[in-house]
Amino acid sequence: MSTRLAKQGRLIDRSKQVEFTFNGTTLKGYEGDTLASALLANDQMLVGRSFKYHRPRGIVASGAEEPNALVGLGSNRRYEPNQRATTTELFAGLEAKSQNHWPSLEFDVGEINSKLFARFLPAGFYYKMFIHPKPFWKHVYEPFIRKSAGLGAAPDKELVDADTYEHFYFFTDVLVIGGGVAGLQAAKTAAATGAKVLVLEEKSFWGGRAPVDGGEIEGLAAEDWIAKTLEELGAMDNVTLRDRCMGAGVYDHGYVLGYERLTDHAPEAGGPRHRLWRIRATQVVTATGAIERPLSFAGNDVPGVMLAASMRDYIVNWGVMPGQKVVIATNNDDAYRTALAVHAAGGEVVRVVDARENGGGKLADEVRALGIRVENGRAIAKVKDGKRVTKVALCAQNGEGGAREEIEADAVAMSGGWSPVVHLWSHCGGKLNWDAANAHFAPDPDRAPTSHDGKPFVVTAGSASGPLGLGAVMADAAAAGAKAAEAAGRPAQAVAEIATNDVAEAQMEAVWFMPAKADIQLRMKSWLDYQNDVKVSDVQLAAREGYESVEHTKRYTTLGMATDQGKLSNINGLAVLADSLNSEIPQVGTTTFRPPYHPISMGAIGGEARGEVFQPLRRTPMHDWHEANGADFEPVGHWRRPYAFVRGGESVHDAVNREVRNTRENLGLLDASTLGKLVVKGPDAGKFLDMMYTNMMSNLKIGKCRYGLMCSENGFLMDDGVVARIDEDTWLCHTTTGGAERIHGHMEEWLQTEWYDWKVYVTNVTEQLAQVAVVGPNARKVLEKLNAQAGGGMDVSKEALPFMEWRDGEIGGFKARAYRISFSGELSYEIAVSASEGQAFWNALYEAGKEFGVMPYGTEALHILRAEKGFIMIGDETDGTVIPQDLNLQWALSKKKEDFLGKRAHTRSHMADPDRWKLVGLETVDGSVLPDGAYAVGNGVNANGQKNTIGRVTSTYYSANLGRGIAMGLVKHGPKRMGEIIEFPGTDGTIYKAKIVDPVFYDKEGEKQNV
Amino acid sequence: MKRYSAFAVAREALRYHMGWERAWTSPAPKRHYDVIIVGAGGHGLATAYYLGKNYGITNVAILEKGWLGGGNTGRNTTIIRSNYLQDPSAAIYEKARSLYEDMSQDLNYNVMFSPRGVIMLAQTEHEVRGYKRTAHANALQGVPTEWIDPKRVKELVPIINLEGPRYPVLGGLWQERGGTARHDAVAWGYARACSAMGMDIIQQCEVTGVRSENGRVVGVNTTKGSIDCDKLGMVVAGNCSHLSDMAGFRLPVESVALQALVSEPIKPCMDVVVMANTVHGYMSQSDKGEMVIGGGTDAFNNYTQRGSFHHIEETVRALNETFPMVSRLKMLRQWGGIVDVTGDRSPLISKTPVNNIFVNAGWGTGGFKAIPGSGWAMAELMATGHSPLAEEFSMNRFKEGKFIDESVAAGVAH
């Protein structure tokens, strides 16, 4: 029977009772309880089911290492599976549900796996079974395994998180992870040098285990020393203390993640739920303590079997007695403290079995003095199976488990020794040494993780370094604090000795099996990994089968791969493996520790980036107008561009056709602001652009425009656009929408890393300007009208502003630069005004254009208009594998220039291959629209049995102006095969027949753009 | 080799599983082998297996500096698909996928190939066009894929948010016979089968030098002594540059870190594999219940098996947006592997300047899914000097300008 004690419970506030539910039953606890302590106070020994055998599981630990007590917490938009009861602070209204059982926690059908089939389900059984018949894996076996695996229920499929999250960047000289006495001491020592210190403590309280374990520091009881030290640190300007904030991961160059849980204990409080600290620390002190190991005896997984120190925590911290009749099993002196605690709290210690032949030291004597029966060289042979501890069989440690004595008990406290928490030390490459005396891996200070300067940047402090006694812990911590501060550039300082009162302890002895020669039946019941159901026998089997590497064993048995990441099981598992291989533990090695120390929320990782601020959304100056006028937007990079402007009752398709027709017949307006605009200036600008573009730009006359192509050094087309010569040493280069930043970067890279002595500056003015394409037969009229209204302006006549020229001036009173360029084949002006006047200019055009039939058009109409004219589109006709020659753009490859980016590449054999597919127009025989991305088939198949292809569609549209489908494509020998009909199989089985034609479908002579 | 079956497990259960034999032996190296394969990852073991199975070449050693399957084979997100755009890629990945179908039976080792289907989401018009193009290409390549609409996407992926505020789902490219397999089991299954054919898998054996005479390799020096061979296959992924340096030639390869992560296990909520390339999120749910998530590669050379955290962040925020419930899950573990990436991000299965050395490398982020096809082609190339599957993956393609670029249809390799 687990009960709340009338006394003790230093962390709970008995004046504040809190109601919560577990599996729908209302229970009571106190403020300051964890969910685990509150469950134990309500005698809820059974808290979950294991992964594979669905064995009953109880609370084993009191901290983050807990493998069993995982619950589904909260409901609706705040539901979260797999929350550790031991790290969940109790609050009023908390709702918890146990996991991995059906139909109920008490009666779980899945337990049949344990009762009947366990023997048939050893480690790796699934690799050996379910092989035949083949379809059964997907249709029968796997669905069954999937259903029975998994832990907590998934959140609802439509769930949208009710909470928000954020990040915070912080820089510090010294980061101390862990706010136990070692962490506080290290912080104090480091802070005394003036170093900036940040201390993180994952729990809601400071001081770690010391108040539970007792002892005095500098003449004060541990608890008082902690309070005093916190006060001192809190008063220092150079120290920041954060509780509920876990050091989650240590990464290269001193980058550390802190995981702060702001409202988990008060979900309705408002504000972000978690804050992920992204810390840059010059030095990191890991004062992460040590974790107690279980002992491997049969039935060590029965609810009520608990780590000895954790039992002590429940008694002292939360006033909860997990059992009335306690058996304690140990191989070290620390567990005797639990015997003392149980006794002091009024519980009965029915037996202490100490596996050591010579037993314990002073603490054992103290326990004996209380009349408690202590037996040396003894072991637990077996805890009787069930949903809670009822009987414990004892035997000699140095035997096979015979000659048992059975005693009644309702709880077992076990201690197999302590392992330093080395995770954070190891995340970034810190190495470990095997300490045979204490049977654990401890950090090797000579092989610390190193930072950008090649010097160590992590120091361990306290029991995280290895030592366990209070005196040694404090001395180590003070030294660590001093070392870190010095390494962070503060003055070295002598570390004063810290007085502690310490009980001398007898040496622990490694005990990997209890009893030492446990037979197979016992080993099959001795758990290593509680959550994943890995037993001693499983590791032994893996070793027998040749899975000798610790990584193999881990993966074959799933040891240490549960949500506790092997915090309790790793060392015990390693020891069993080493024993099986007749090897030593250090030779077997250890697995790699990976962040996070324990799981952190995906919400926190994503931070603020959700909803509106998920990603930047780029808006043009006319964005709001588009939105208000029916724009159906499409994302283009981070930009939003109107795909079409849909009017009431229209489909998007209708709108596109209307826009296409109207632009050819009347007047269209396109928001072209997203096109990149780069100003290139300097005495060497012409020379530079001649390298950047395949064609010649240095000889472009001032006032004129030229269409330019850009290739990568590897020869492929990467961008195109119109270049304008502004003055003697200034050019303005237009890029594609996606190209502005990319091409700017490309130019800067060449300027800075290759031609760094050339005098050229490039500035990206894309966003300075709003650009509107005024397109259609009425384009000139609307501009002239605007000028007339303004009482004058730029002469936009054919003579004053001919095709492929530009002028600066005023249009309708707006300061503007107008380019006579056309991507549609129509009379067209692209007019740039300042972005701040973009909307006003657009409005003026729209108003003045009404009498000329103005309509805005979107990107799809833009595409169709250009396709009707056979103009290529970067991203459609090109895909990163296309060279200018493929698009019949040889005219744009300067022969005069000795060099330009891509020129050398084009001479390679495959690029000069006459069999390359080339651009042509395609017309279906029946006028229908060719499917997007279709391939033309040739004869036969290739050596791999794939149908031979001879071409593909690159762009395909319905042309409302021509009343039929039009397409462009790349076809083998295409330009020489005009008039030929080739076949494009659709994915629906239809064969589309298309004639190879000239890619210019509309106004072949190009008269319309020249009017 | 004792056969694995439910019956064998039951029989062994009666004697407490004391009768299982070793899955593979652990021999000392012989003086000479017909073929030495360096690298006992999936690709190396598969090469050895098909050398034995298809060509009867069994005097083979597979040398491994660490533990077999301990590199990228055991670090990837286990996705198997073959819906590639370019013919050479589709050919080898489809060969691989089809071999995965029968691998458990072929190896008598359950590799848990699970053809649960793979969707590549289209979230921009550009992606729609790219995937429709891929669907057309796949039809001619004999790779069954189909373009599916958002409604069908939602049926297959109930947890997806179709109407993401930024990138609504416009459809997807669906490969029903794509899926996942248990990565370790693939290495272990091949290793067991190779061992059963009499091949020597020599672990903890690092190659320290390559010995050549008259333009031919004659053997290698290792930490377990010198070993002679007639042919040498280098199948060491991220370490290929290091090994080729020893042999005196260079590869068009760089090694970078690629990361992945898993959530804590939950009950099944997503049966298919989903890849969202626009936002860089890839996710499937393992049989254990963990959401298995692929991250991005770093852009700098790295041999630490640790990547930069901002890639994890980018991936997770994409998933939080695409599958909103993910926000309430927790990251259990993140890790990295070192992948070798070529100039066109497609692999090398190639002869080399040394005429009896062959190289298989450059799988970048897409290696696991290729393992059986890669081994099949590499074995064919090594045994016969010519493999149609491998032909286009020759390292000479970079000289000719004949690249195999899969990024063109917005399809990134994973």
Added chain:
Amino acid sequence: MSDPVSALKGARHAGLVEVRETGLGGMITLRGDLDSDAIKSAVKSVTGADVPALRKIALGDAGAAAWMSPDELLLLVDYAEADAVVAKLDEALVGTHYMATNVSDARACFSVSGEAAREVMGKLAPVDFSAAKFGAGDFRRSRLAQVAAAFWMDDAGAFHIVCFRSVGQYMFDLLKVASHPQSAVGVY
């Protein structure tokens, strides 16, 4: 003809800090040899400020000059004067290799003021905002969440942020989220 409008038309938000879109300001990208006398005197003549030191902003009676890179300054002047200032620079620097470009309309500008200003900035930029490392007159280019930005601190402790105009709304929304009234960090 029209009144030029800024990206967010002066939007404001009050939370942990006050966030304000500060409207249109004159901004000129000036590239050239920052050590040259020509640049020094040109900058002085149009802003009254000296060429700023590394990662600093220098104030003058007619504007300010901020250090953008070893060969680039951002000159802050009156919006209405920007074109005239560019013309003046063109005149002053003729014959040297330089570039002066009016970028006033390419930007969105914000101020972040209040006790928690450092903290709010610290949620978004990978920069040390402690008083010891960032003070009045310090200027930094970095990123705020997912977009590039430049920012500096004035004598009153307020931050001024400049980003591209197209992402002005994103920036404003970001600052709004980061200044949620219940999200104080409490470290500065």
Added chain:
Amino acid sequence: MLMLHCPFCDEYVEETELQAGGEAHLKRFGPGSSDDEFHDYLFTRENPKGVHFELWRHINGCGKWFIAARCTVTLEVFGTYPANCTEPPQWIKDKISEKRPGWTWREFAG
């Protein structure tokens, strides 16, 4: 998560402010070069386990390209310097020699 010193801003900046640009000190081969030269220039990379020289751009910052000398095995950074040079400056070579005696990289050595 690297921190590199931007030699232009004189500031340690984190990787998220930077863009990686691949191997540094490449000698460009253009028209007239042999197939081998052009191939090696574009595709043959050092990919060393150890000392490496690589380009970085302070893209969310001053926009300038610089070169980092870095160890690919430990991520130790020996130093950074502006990209406008064809070989590592002597002080960088000296610094590397101090920490990695006997290093070589392409035609450069301590």
